[in-house]
Amino acid sequence: MMRRRGGLVRMAATTAVVAGTAGAVSHHQQQKYANQAAQQQAAGDAQQLEAQVAAQQAQLDAMAQAQAAPAAAPAAAAPAAAGIDMAQLKQLGDLHAAGILTDEEFAAAKAKLLG
Numbered sequence: 001m002m003r004r005r006g007g008l009v010r011m012a013a014t015t016a017v018v019a020g021t022a023g024a025v026s027h028h029q030q031q032k033y034a035n036q037a038a039q040q041q042a043a044g045d046a047q048q049l050e051a052q053v054a055a056q057q058a059q060l061d062a063m064a065q066a067q068a069a070p071a072a073a074p075a076a077a078a079p080a081a082a083g084i085d086m087a088q089l090k091q092l093g094d095l096h097a098a099g100i101l102t103d104e105e106f107a108a109a110k111a112k113l114l115g
Contacts, residue, residue, distance in 0.1 A: 056100050063088060067112050088113055 066088075092113065096106040 053100070056095060056098070059091070060095060060100070063091065063109070067109075084114060 089110065092101070092106060092109050095101045096103075101109065
């Protein structure tokens with residue numbers, strides 16, 4: 001009767017295979033969860049950016065409406081033309097620098113503001 005040799009070696013090899021497989025599966029799962037977290041972060045960033053763009057667009061619309069009101073009363077606009085609203089001019093510059101306004105939109109809004 002022949003006895004099987006290598007019981008200890010076989011057990012060590014089996015343990016190494018099982019441990020290696022477990023490590024590979026664990027690494028795969030970690031990568032999967034990291035990718036999911038990155039996708040969720042990107043989606044959150046996109047939503048935040050959309051909200052900022054919407055808020056800036058609302059500010060731009062409010063500025064356009066505020067500029068349209070003085071145009072309706074030309075008699076009152078003549079004395080107001082001497083006092084340039086620097087806050088609105090700075091806000092236009094900020095919107096242009098942020099890329100919200102194109103060069104043409106910026107020039108048109110600035111021309112309206114300066115008269």
